[in-house]
Amino acid sequence: MSKITIAIDGFSSTGKSTVAKQLAKYLGYVYVDTGAMYRAVSFYAMENGLISGEDFNIEALIYQLPKIEISFKFNKSEGFAEVYLNGINIEKRIRTLEVSGFVSKVAAISEVRQKLVEQQQEMGKNGGVVMDGRDIGTVVFPKADLKIFMTASAETRAKRRYDELINRGDQVKYVDVLKNVQERDYLDSNREDSPLVKAEDAIEINNSNMTLDEQFDKVLNLAKITL
Numbered sequence: 543m544s545k546i547t548i549a550i551d552g553f554s555s556t557g558k559s560t561v562a563k564q565l566a567k568y569l570g571y572v573y574v575d576t577g578a579m580y581r582a583v584s585f586y587a588m589e590n591g592l593i594s595g596e597d598f599n600i601e602a603l604i605y606q607l608p609k610i611e612i613s614f615k616f617n618k619s620e621g622f623a624e625v626y627l628n629g630i631n632i633e634k635r636i637r638t639l640e641v642s643g644f645v646s647k648v649a650a651i652s653e654v655r656q657k658l659v660e661q662q663q664e665m666g667k668n669g670g671v672v673m674d675g676r677d678i679g680t681v682v683f684p685k686a687d688l689k690i691f692m693t694a695s696a697e698t699r700a701k702r703r704y705d706e707l708i709n710r711g712d713q714v715k716y717v718d719v720l721k722n723v724q725e726r727d728y729l730d731s732n733r734e735d736s737p738l739v740k741a742e743d744a745i746e747i748n749n750s751n752m753t754l755d756e757q758f759d760k761v762l763n764l765a766k767i768t769l
């Protein structure tokens with residue numbers, strides 16, 4: 543059976559990565575979390591003093607891009623690939639509200655996108671991949687065999703992200719998480735380079751009122767029809 547390419551795009555915290563991981567595991571495919579790559583570049587900028595207060599030294603980040611090496615390594619006990627920045631596992635450190643508050647600015651820089659999109663295309667060139675992000679079905683793999691576009695209300699998404707952060711021990715307020723989700727929706731949808739839009743041939747799934755099992759069944763059925 544041929545190995546297809548599955549693109550899952552959508553707004554922040556729509557549960558894309560949860561369903562993408564489940565699907566990749568079920569099909570024996572590789573899962574690629576492209577959001578983690580933009581978060582890794584943001585983390586690099588924060589760690590290397592390229593941001594202070596409202597000032598963000600974009601030129602310096604562009605200049606240093608060749609020094610940023612992002613890779614993934616499968617973690618058997620977690621059951622998915624974790625992200626590494628220049629050989630160091632940063633999987634947990636990129637999921638903070640601080641990184642979330644900054645990442646959409648980094649993701650709007652064309653030079654950053656060009657570098658990461660090239661790497662994503664290389665990772666998925668042989669098919670057998672489930673990739674989630676914002677521009678997978680429109681820019682990275684416009685010819686993907688199956689394109690899914692996930693949506694849910696901002697409040698539902700913020701509640702999910704809030705629960706996730708609280709469960710891992712982060713001290714956050716729901717209003718701040720909601721504000722971040724709404725800001726990222728706006729920035730991601732309105733940037734000039736590769737804005738978040740539903741590809742014409744993508745199938746939209748609004749999972750506001752779906753359980754995780756219902757969501758997985760729906761996506762798996764779509765994959766089975768496509769295979």
Ligand code: C5P
Nearest residue numbers: 576577578580645646649675676677726
């Ligand atoms: O998916 P996640 O919420 O981790 O993505 C973090 C941010 O990375 C998004 O809000 C968006 O700004 C950026 N992103 C992007 N293109 C992608 C994946 C993520 O611009 N393909």
